[in-house]
Amino acid sequence: MVHETEGPLWPIELSELQLSQFARYYAMLVDWNERINLTGIVDRDEVYIKHFYDSLAVSNLPLWQEMVRRGARAIDIGSGAGFPGIPLAIAYPNMSFVLCDALQKRIHFLQAVCSDLGLNNVACIHGRSEDMGRDSALRGAFDVALARAVARANVLMEYMAPFLKSGGVGICYKGPSFVHEEFDDAKRAAPTLHCRLLEPLTYELPHGLGSRALAPFIQMQPVPKAYPRRAGIPTKQPL
């Protein structure tokens, strides 16, 4: 049976190969979820919309389309079960992705998914973003930094900004309360990290499954050496 979510609901056009990669990813997610905690959502249509569709929602941002044209290098911080990194790596095979997470078992899952789906444009790294953001091989090495459901925006920006090149783009995936509850905090953190916040984009998930927001920022120049602060400090003392 062809589910509606395989057809008209995708934010971008996908090939048969890409649709089969999403189907396999769903099967692995549900299977591994019985042994390790990956997601609270297992219903097929809900996973397709709340995880897959939502991960691909950046496709509507002109900034993202420019990154796709350039074959940009992206990092997904706190990727967990692979959102948004895996759906984007499936949809945009000309871009390359680093997925990072503080939990080793989630990195094992992500490596198994990449191997099974034949995603050779993805590397999965175990670690905390505050430590990785000080690694000279990763600092200032990315055109795009992404993060979904990891921390409040002012904390996230401290995680994300150190990975970006000057002119690079950070995109925080947020809930509908972002504009009222987090935007002012993000605005306060931005100058310290040399970021410029752009207008957030709010959007609706299909089938009335909720509203979401994307909060983009531009990295105007390299982040000062003092950031990111030691692991745990950004959450305890947010900028």
Ligand SMILES: C[S@@+](CC[C@H](N)C(=O)[O-])C[C@H]1O[C@@H](n2cnc3c(N)ncnc32)[C@H](O)[C@@H]1O
């Ligand atoms: C709520 S889950 C969200 C996962 C995924 N991004 C999503 O949208 O479903 C948050 C993930 O971020 C990871 N995480 C939290 N803080 C982190 C940090 N400082 N560095 C790396 N990973 C972190 C956690 O281990 C967890 O897997």
